[in-house]
Amino acid sequence: MSGLIVIQPGIFSLAQDSGRFGLHSIGLTTGGPMDRNAFRWANRLCDNSQSATAIEVTVGGLVLESTTTTNIAMTGANIPLTINQQAAALWQSHKIIPGDRIELGFAVAGSRGYLAVAGGFQIEPIFNSVSTVPREGLGGTTQDGTPLQAGQILPCQALQHPLDCLSVPSQQRPDYAANQARVRVVLGYQQDAFSEIQKQLFFSSQYTVSDSSDRMGYRLKGPNISPSIDGILSEGICLGAIQVPADGQPIILLNDRQTIGGYPKLGSVLSLDLGKLAQLMPGGTVQFEAISVERAHNLLALDEQRFNNSQLEPANK
Numbered sequence: 001m002s003g004l005i006v007i008q009p010g011i012f013s014l015a016q017d018s019g020r021f022g023l024h025s026i027g028l029t030t031g032g033p034m035d036r037n038a039f040r041w042a043n044r045l046c047d048n049s050q051s052a053t054a055i056e057v058t059v060g061g062l063v064l065e066s067t068t069t070t071n072i073a074m075t076g077a078n079i080p081l082t083i084n085q086q087a088a089a090l091w092q093s094h095k096i097i098p099g100d101r102i103e104l105g106f107a108v109a110g111s112r113g114y115l116a117v118a119g120g121f122q123i124e125p126i127f128n129s130v131s132t133v134p135r136e137g138l139g140g141t142t143q144d145g146t147p148l149q150a151g152q153i154l155p156c157q158a159l160q161h162p163l164d165c166l167s168v169p170s171q172q173r174p175d176y177a178a179n180q181a182r183v184r185v186v187l188g189y190q191q192d193a194f195s196e197i198q199k200q201l202f203f204s205s206q207y208t209v210s211d212s213s214d215r216m217g218y219r220l221k222g223p224n225i226s227p228s229i230d231g232i233l234s235e236g237i238c239l240g241a242i243q244v245p246a247d248g249q250p251i252i253l254l255n256d257r258q259t260i261g262g263y264p265k266l267g268s269v270l271s272l273d274l275g276k277l278a279q280l281m282p283g284g285t286v287q288f289e290a291i292s293v294e295r296a297h298n299l300l301a302l303d304e305q306r307f308n309n310s311q312l313e314p315a316n317k
Contacts, residue, residue, distance in 0.1 A: 002068035003155040004117070009148040010062035010104065015121060015140045018051035020129035024236060024259040031131030031139060032255050034215060034278035035112050036271075038076035040307065041168050042116035045073035045093040052120030053130045055148070057113045060106040062148070066096045068158045071118040075168070077110025077176060077279060092167035092315040110176030110279040119157035133256050135216060165315035172310055174276070179284040183273035184291045184299075185242065185266070193227040193264045194244075201225065202266065202288060207250065209284045215256040217243075218277060220286060224248030227264040234262040240269035252277060270296050272303055 016039070019032025033039035033056055043052045055062070060079040073093040074081050081088045082103045088094055090113075096102070104113070123130045123141055132140035132147065139145055141152055148154075191199070207222035225248050237243070241253045243263045252269055253261075254277075269277065270291065277286065291299075 001153055001155050002158050003121070003153045004064040004066055004068075004102070006062075006148050006150055006152045006154065007065055007101075008061060008063035009150055010057055010060055012058040013062050013148040014056045014058075014132040014134075015053055015123050015130050015148070015154075016056045016132060017053045017120075017125075017130045019255070020127055020131050020133075020139070023127055027259050028127060028136065028138065029133060029256055029259055030239065031129065031133040033114065034255055035076055035114070035275035037174070037275045038112070039114045041091065041172070042073050042075040042114040043120070045075070045091075045166055045168065045312065046071055046116045046118045047163055048116060048118070048120050052116065053123055054114050054116040054121065055154070057104060057115060059111060060104045060113070062104045062115070064102040064154070066100045066102065067098050067153070068156060069095075069097050069162060070156055070159050071163045071165070072096050072102065073116050074104070074113055075116075076113035077107040079107045079110075079113045080105035089167070089316065091173050093163065093165045094315075095162045095165060107281075109179070111281050112278055117154075117156045118159055118163055122155040122157065135256050166312040167315040169310060169313055174279070176279045179281055180286070181273070181276040181280055181284070182287045182289060183277055184270040184289050184296070185268065186270065186293055186296050187267040187290060188241075188265055190232070190264050191266060193229050194225065194266055195228065198225050198227070199266070202250070203290055205287075207286045209280045209282050209286065211282045213282065215254060217251045217253045217257055218280075220250045220252070222249070225250060225266070229264055231262045232264060234260045237261050237265075238268055240271060240274055242266045242268065254278065270299065272299060
């Protein structure tokens with residue numbers, strides 16, 4: 001079996017495809033890449049489908065050795081990349097041959113990077129997806145939710161003719177250096193449980209990402225938001241839902257969220273902005289802006305058009 005051998009697994013490296021959909025009714029969450037934008041660009045650089053399996057690298061530290069000829073690309077957080085101890089650019093593809101050593105340092109801006117390979121990593125799915133959800137013990141290279149481990153082989157197709165190396169245009173590359181994000185919110189039907197004063201407080205305040213944030217949800221610290229109700233009957237939870245528990249500190253629920261919950265929800269973060277949120281390190285700051293459903297639809301349509309119409313460029317040698 002040819003592919004990339006895991007020499008060091010890094011801090012927290014997970015195999016992810018686009019996600020596990022349609023299974024909330026049996027309690028399985030979606031999983032998938034926390035920063036969908038960076039994930040899609042990594043796959044596009046390798047001429048893959050947008051749902052091909054890549055590796056989500058949190059903070060860094062991953063070291064691989066190739067046993068095959070292929071192309072790779074690394075996008076997302078500014079995690080130093082070297083190939084055979086030579087610096088290699090992010091947001092572009094690189095040719096790899098047997099014996100090449102791929103090393104990732106540790107993030108200097110952002111927190112999550114995406115390593116794609118031509119054809120995607122060939123990992124067996126479970127419940128129609130490869131996505132690794134450690135909390136559920138599901139998916140990944142061993143199908144039990146375990147992050148990458150040293151000694152594993154990440155299978156991939158050998159290329160008879162490596163692809164041309166390409167680069168993402170600079171204007172399409174996010175800047176994570178500030179460790180702050182302004183995210184847009186569509187208010188939900190439970191907004192009436194929050195007074196106008198409470199909503200104004202929320203949208204005019206700055207919140208800080210806490211140390212206990214993870215793939216399940218980002219816990220924020222800042223002014224308390226007090227709904228007029230203590231709880232609701234448990235109901236399904238969408239991606240990006242802003243849940244307000246009894247302590248008044250908002251939680252933005254993300255890819256590995258529980259499928260149902262009973263805390264009031266002010267609304268949901270626009271899916272386009274969740275990647276910006278997921279790239280924040282603890283201590284990063286978040287501010288919120290309310291938008292209409294109609295504007296959210298327009299923004300999603302424009303983003304899809306922009307992604308599809310953007311042309312990759314020849315990579316710098």
